[in-house]
Amino acid sequence: MPANLDTDLLRAFVAVADSASFTRAGERLGRTQAAVSQQVRRLEDMVGKRVFERDTHGVRMTRDGEVLLAYARRMLTLNDEVMALMRRGPTVASVRIGTPDDYATMLLPEVLARFNAAYPEVMVEVVCDNSPDLVAEIEKGRYDLALVTRKAGEDGGELVRREPVSWVAPPLDAAPPQDSPSGHRPVESLDPLPLALFPKGCVVRDLAVAALDGMGRDWRVAFTSKSVVAVHGAVMGGLGVTAMEACTVPPTLRRIGPAEGFPDLPDVDIALHRARGTAPKPVRLLADAIHDLVGGQRLGHRKPGPRRPGGLPAALAILLACAGTLPTTPPARAQSPVAIGAPLTGEVVLNRDIEVRIGPSEDARIVMTLKQGKALNALGTPRGTFWTEVAIGGQPIGYVPADSLDPALMVTGRPAVGGEGPRPPKPGSPAQPADTAPSHRSAAVVPRAAWDKAAQTPAEGYVVAAGPIAATELLTNRKRRGFTLRKGDVVALIGAANGEATLALPAGTRALAPVQGLVGVVAPYPLPGMPPVEPGMLYGIKLGEYVSYAEGSRAWKEFTAGPGTAYRDLPPMVWPVFRKGKLLYEVGVAPFTRLQVDTACGTLAQRGLDCTVIELDTF
Structure with a gap:
């Protein structure tokens, strides 16, 4: 008779995998570190494999552990779904x-x-x-x-x-496609004016074109879709301007009006x-x-x-x-890398109608059916299978055949995966040496391994060196030793004053370093529960700024207990910033691609939160 996996053991295993620490997993589960460690050992005995490698530097998942983790998450999700279904009252x-x-x-x-x-x-x-x-x-x-x-x-x-109606254009700093006929001109200044609109019959569309006709301005329809997300994306991509109800304008787009030569629109x-x-x-x-x-x-x-x-x-x-309301015209497609043996991750679209299954098998239960053209996040393809796990809005929904996925392409033809990429420097601006210039951004994401090493030392936030930084180690015998923080080194921050940061090194000693060139770390990547990210420009959401780490941590708890419940299982995202000689702490969520951050900001804005998009350094 086959053995049955204990969900309590799986829950402890997932908690350790997500937090990379038995101690933090115990805090999350309300158990002692020893109890969590014992549960993981029982699980290893049951499956006959080691799921973690333990050493003085921390906890690292084995390859067998990575395989088990994907199944453990699905088993726990299904378990919780069944229990909630059985406990709730009947649908009347x-x-x-x-x-x-x-x-x-x-x-x-x-x-x-x-x-x-x-x-x-x-x-x-x-x-x-x-x-x-x-x-x-x-x-x-x-x-x-x-x-x-x-x-x-x-x-x-x-x-x-x-409801008032607004004209909406791309943000002023949006980079147009390299082959755009507008060059660097704002799209709202083009003649004829390109429009991104909902289909004919839309009340706001009729009002917009009537207003343009009334002032004698030429226009053309450059993009049309029933999907508001698609229209937002077209405007963000610089295909045209649009008109929409004020309550549906995301904070990432720019409202324009008479000052830009556009007529007022009726409510x-x-x-x-x-x-x-x-x-x-x-x-x-x-x-x-x-x-x-x-x-x-x-x-x-x-x-x-x-x-x-x-x-x-x-x-x-x-x-x-x-x-099913997305445009029926198939999106622009490139040859799927799956066809040549390279499994996709990141933002993808379905190239046909498909049934989503709960496991990577044709025999697995069907959980939903999705239409061709549906945008998804590909999370990965288990070894030895032709099925890819996919997610919507960061939440895994099941598996689809790998060959049903194509890379997501923006309507401009530029890949959406990884965001827009770094913008070129302005003409005449001095070039910065790649390895020596400090970052101009105030926050960063770092590889998981670098984060795990630094996180063994409790601290009030972590920083990464944006380039080589001369530092001084404070030895136990009151002696000092000079050394260099290399670009990408992640260290724990104890405090800062007078332009100098006090750091905690993995060896157990402390060090002093100038704050210039140190960047606050928002989060590691990959990060469980967040959408996958690819190389390229990454973004974060800043929700507030606080004078101490304790206040920032309280703000994070309030956020995840209220409008940010979707992020409640993530480690606190409270990071240090050095501004005008002061040490402050920002609170937010990251990392996202450009399209992901727009969606997340729109959701948070609906819940009454100010949402500031920030660019992140990556190392």
């Missing part, structure tokens, strides 16, 4: 709501999260389409509710709120339609929640309700429900 009702993709992405997630927390027994289905079609369909009784856009003052439906109404007849109570409750939260414009100003264990986050559930 359902509500079907239709809405455009931009409202589903930018307005509804928090509404549904709070509604779900208050009424967990009600199942909500979201279907995305354009407003005119939704109004026609609700008249036929195919939806219970429809949240749509109409021209201001028009009849039909219940007014939820009046629109966000309206709620109900199916004919007497609505069941769950439908009335959801309609009231929409009026209260969207109509009261309180989204993001109250703490979201408690997160239900085992369920998909509301934003992810909407993303899956709207998967």
Whole structure:
């Protein structure tokens, strides 16, 4: 009879793998270091393999441990999903709501999260389409509710709120493609004006082109899609400007208006339609929640309700429900590296409709079906298989055939994987030597191995040398020894004053070094639970700045207990910065690619958080 793996042992194993420390794993699990170590040994005895190598420098996973880790995560996820499903009350009702993709992405997630927390027994289905079609369909009784856009003052439906409409352009520092006909001119200055729009029938599209026609400005449609994420990406990529409701503009894009020569746009109404007849109570409750939260414009100003264990986050559930609304035209594709034996990782798209399975096998259970063109994160391909684990929004969803994935290409034709890459220096700016110039960025991510070595020393943050730095080691016999921190060396920070940092070295001694050239470390990579990253420009999200490490740590705990619950299992991201002779601590989340950070910032902005995107150094 085959042996059964104990989920408690697997949970201890995953905790050690994520924290790279038996002590920190014990703190996370509420157990002693000795108890966690004993559980891991029992697991090793059960599987007959060593899963960790232990030495004086810390804990390192073996190859067998890496194989087990992927299966352990899926087993624990499935275990928690089943337990949550069995413990929750029965689903007694359902509500079907239709809405455009931009409202589903930018307005509804928090509404549904709070509604779900208050009424967990009600199942909500979201279907995305354009407003005119939704109004026609609700008249036929195919939806219970429809949240749509109409021209201001028009009849039909219940007014939820009046919303201003904005012209939106790429950020001023967005680098245009090398072959762009605009050169370095802002896209909004081109003639004819390129537009990135929703399809015909969209109310905001009609208002935008009517306003341009009214002022006699020539325009052309450069990009069209039903997906708000696709339109955001097209504008960010410099394909054109767009017009959209103010509540759907992400913080990474730039609003423009009369100062840039664009006409003011009239407001629109966000309206709620109900199916004919007497609505069941769950439908009335959801309609009231929409009026209260969207109509009261309180989204993001109250703490979201408690997160239900085992369920998909509301934003992810909407993303899956709207998967079929992406453009039906196949995206630009390059030959898949899988075809020549190189498994993909990073941002990918499906090259055909596909069934996602819970394990890397044709016999594994099907968990969902995704459409061709769906954007995913490829996490890796287990040895000896032709199946790749994929994720949406950083959350693993299962496995798909490796040959169903192609590299994600931005609409400009530049690879999306790894972000935009470093921008070229401005003309006339002096070139910096590669190994000696200190970084101009205030934060960095470092390889996991370098982080693990430094993290053996408790400290108030960690720093990395951006180039060679002359330092002084303070020996135990009161003597001093000069040495050089090499580029990429990661060390623990004890404090800083008068332009000099006090460091804790792995050997147990302390050292002094000038703060110039030291960069605060946000996180190591790869980082469990975060989207995979590739070489190239990486970004982070800065949420706040504090005068001490203790205050920063408290802010991180409050963030992960509230709007940042998706990051609660990660180590605290509190890093030091040296500014005008002062030591401060910033709090945020990283690393992301450009596209990933835009998505994450949009989600946090919906929850009322200021979101500052920062560029990261990588070593």
